[in-house]
Amino acid sequence: MKTFLKELIDIKNWKKKTKVTWCVVLAVFAVCLVLSFLKPSESDMKAQASAEMQELLKKDETSSRKRVTVTYNSLFVINYCSFSSSGANAISEKYVGFAGKIFKADTGVGKFTGQMVNYTYRMLGSGENILHGAKLTLFLTTISMVIGVALGTVLALGKISKNKVISKICSSYIFFFRGTPLMIQLFVVYFTVPAVFGFAWRDLFAAGDDQAVYKGAFIAALIAYGLNSGAYCAEIVRAAIQSIEKGQHEAAKALGMSYGQTMKMIILPQSVRRMVPPVCNEFVMMLKDASLVFAISLMDITTISKNIMTSEVSYNVFLPALVIYLIITAFFTWIFDAIEKKFSLYE
């Protein structure tokens, strides 16, 4: 038991001792599972309202104009419920439920906890469509990086090609997309392109679709981000290809392999491992650049937190935003580490 605890504290060796890591993960998961079962139910939370508030709620049932706003959020192991009435003598009550108990959350630690739960819930985009909050950020980053790596490989091969025309075209593309701000590129794709060619991004979707505007903006963002990361990935791929020693080309040539075969079977597979760390870096940059979509009305983590800040005048809102970004980054860094390890098998 003592050694087990020692291993737990010894964070440096966690990677080697995956067993221990898994134990920790499973333990945390088990605790969360228990806590989530103990979590007070929605009806319990809603029943907490004071007598005064109950009265208002009862009145609301019959009147068409509601005076009380009820918010209920459930986040993994903790839940949050707030009642607030509008009008001359407005009152508001907040409650946090945790481990079978319900706490009042109007002041101090309770208030802070309640805020965190509420904000995190909204930033994760729980209950909303997939183009909302953290889900939007994730989708946008992942898909545009996939586009970027594919496009980057093509551009890199073009840039090192012996055909001067192809090489020039690819270099110019990279020069253009690395030399202009991503936000302007986003504006050009979202505003200028439809204006010039006479269409609107929302037209891509059915007229009855009430999400058409957001979906259209998402497609535009995807294109802008994909084209942009293509330029950065091209340089990463090119550097990786050119870092493979000349002898590999010579050996392949002496065996009668064509340029295409050499690239496909010898050079690119070897460059993948060298690409992983800089691509991971680019991924993390892209994840944070994704916050620029606030400019075209998409609701990502950053947009939501800014909206909450202005509407509720609460500056705590940026704390859960930081944590969410950190968790996403940590997750992808871990994935890229695993990929790198897989490809370093032969070294």
Added chain:
Amino acid sequence: MAQNEYILETEHVSKRFGDLVVLKDINLQVKKGEVICIIGPSGAGKSTYLRSLNQLETITSGKIFIKGRLFLHREKDHTVERIDKETQKALLLEMGMCFQRFNLFPHKTVLQNIMLAPIEVKHEDKETVKKEALELLKKVGLYDKANEFPNHLSGGQQQRVAIARALAMKPEIMLFDEPTSALDPELVGDVLQVMKDLANEGMTMLVVTHEMGFAKEVADRVLFMADGIIAEEGTPDHIFNHPENPRTQSFLRSVLNV
């Protein structure tokens, strides 16, 4: 053109990098089964000559014939006679090459290294190729390393795999570019043994080497190259025991510490 008796022939091969002349008008005829060792000081153009034979270096001018057929003809840095791609590739594959730094493909196992070119370039049947590859590995004494990655092997083992990889293409000529120069002294022996076996089987070999012992023992003919020309050539006995050219004499004196 009656070059048929020679498996490899070069006429007036020259190469220059700008003003620097690397090869000056080299003529060589190689008979089938001949083992030729090329010795000489560094910078003499030994490696460049060997590499220009299979087009890793582009020659400035000259003709190269393989098995009596024109493989390359260039004058003043331009190809004079165009040889159709199929023929040229077929002739290129008659030459197998081993490099000083092995140049094995590190992301493929030993077996995959050997099997890759026969399958992808010659489109041979996979099962047959595998059988032959394992046979070759047995020959170079590395049968048990078939599924290792090259970087997990010693230098000597890697070079033997490289030889097996070149042999898998069934070349008629083997080119060795300082095959033992990057090896620890104690690992040289195994590689040389494999090369000796190959020579005894009647393989035509061109070996750029600093292993004078090997040249003495195995070579049919030794070429001494200096300053881009073949300064002297002859039997090992002639070159090592009765060299005529003063350059050869001084080179051998410094190498053999006589």
